[in-house]
Amino acid sequence: MTGLLEGKAAIVTGAASGIGEASARLMASEGARVLAVDLPGKPLAQVHAGSPSIICMDMDVTALGAADAIVAAAIDAFGRLDILFNNAGTVGKGGVVETHDEADWNFVIGLNLTSVYRLSKAAIPFLKQSGAARIINVGSVRSDFADSGAVAYTSTKHAVAGLTKVLACELGPYGTANYIQPGAILTGITSPAFERMPDYAKYWKERAPVGRFGESEDIANAVLYLASDEADFVSGIGLWVDGGAVSHY
Numbered sequence: 001m002t003g004l005l006e007g008k009a010a011i012v013t014g015a016a017s018g019i020g021e022a023s024a025r026l027m028a029s030e031g032a033r034v035l036a037v038d039l040p041g042k043p044l045a046q047v048h049a050g051s052p053s054i055i056c057m058d059m060d061v062t063a064l065g066a067a068d069a070i071v072a073a074a075i076d077a078f079g080r081l082d083i084l085f086n087n088a089g090t091v092g093k094g095g096v097v098e099t100h101d102e103a104d105w106n107f108v109i110g111l112n113l114t115s116v117y118r119l120s121k122a123a124i125p126f127l128k129q130s131g132a133a134r135i136i137n138v139g140s141v142r143s144d145f146a147d148s149g150a151v152a153y154t155s156t157k158h159a160v161a162g163l164t165k166v167l168a169c170e171l172g173p174y175g176t177a178n179y180i181q182p183g184a185i186l187t188g189i190t191s192p193a194f195e196r197m198p199d200y201a202k203y204w205k206e207r208a209p210v211g212r213f214g215e216s217e218d219i220a221n222a223v224l225y226l227a228s229d230e231a232d233f234v235s236g237i238g239l240w241v242d243g244g245a246v247s248h249y
């Protein structure tokens with residue numbers, strides 16, 4: 001522990017597992033107080049039981065009024081807000097445009113894009129008082145590239161890139177906004193697919209020159225950097241954390 005986030009207050013969504021869980025834990029170990037948010041029924045309180053700096057809130061980030069309620073809870077608890085980590089996301093059911101289920105389209109957009117917009121909107125007035133505001137979103141390889149299928153996921157992750165760049169412009173001198181572009185990270189989203197499709201898993205593992213899958217902690221370390229004062233001049237970027245997979249021809 002180096003105290004990189006001493007005195008800061010953060011919101012982390014999707015904090016009951018994977019990248020959000022690891023990031024909330026690392027932020028707290030670096031001195032931040034954290035409001036960890038996840039869906040009702042997820043083991044949020046259990047996974048953070050040993051961290052006194054983490055307060056847990058069971059909330060669906062897509063629910064009407066959720067963004068205001070989450071930001072209000074952070075302000076009530078901490079009296080300030082410095083970091084918003086919009087991490088909760090879904091791949092949805094996937095599928096090609098021709099036969100894609102529009103309900104899935106709306107579901108994925110609601111979570112991966114609209115909730116990020118709403119939480120940013122609700123948080124900005126408080127982030128502006130921080131002196132070093134940080135919005136960190138989660139993009140993907142699919143913020144830049146596409147394949148057939150996963151139309152809703154790919155569309156939202158491209159949009160997250162655009163939204164983040166706008167946020168970087170609008171936060172201006174008050175702070176920064178960036179998005180992480182994880183490679184293949186072993187989490188609740190990917191592990192079932194990798195188990196179901198070993199060839200797909202092999203492809204991603206071999207594609208990364210470092211020769212392994214990513215762990216949630218690999219992403220949490222990048223989130224910590226972007227959240228810290230060390231990244232004060234880094235804004236509007238997508239930060240690849242993919243073991244070199246995307247630059248590997």
Ligand SMILES: NC(=O)c1ccc[n+]([C@@H]2O[C@H](COP(=O)([O-])OP(=O)(O)OC[C@H]3O[C@@H](n4cnc5c(N)ncnc54)[C@H](O)[C@@H]3O)[C@@H](O)[C@H]2O)c1
Pocket residue numbers: 013014015016017018019020037038039042059060061062087088089090091111138139140141181182183184185186187188189190
């Ligand atoms: N794992 C990867 O390889 C990978 C790659 C690129 C991008 N991502 C992105 O990383 C982010 C985190 O995913 P992960 O891989 O850690 O998966 P994960 O499934 O382990 O974690 C996602 C968390 O979000 C929560 N969540 C889902 N819907 C929610 C809602 N409506 N309200 C509140 N919480 C909700 C889930 O309950 C879960 O705890 C996502 O945005 C995902 O698109 C992951």
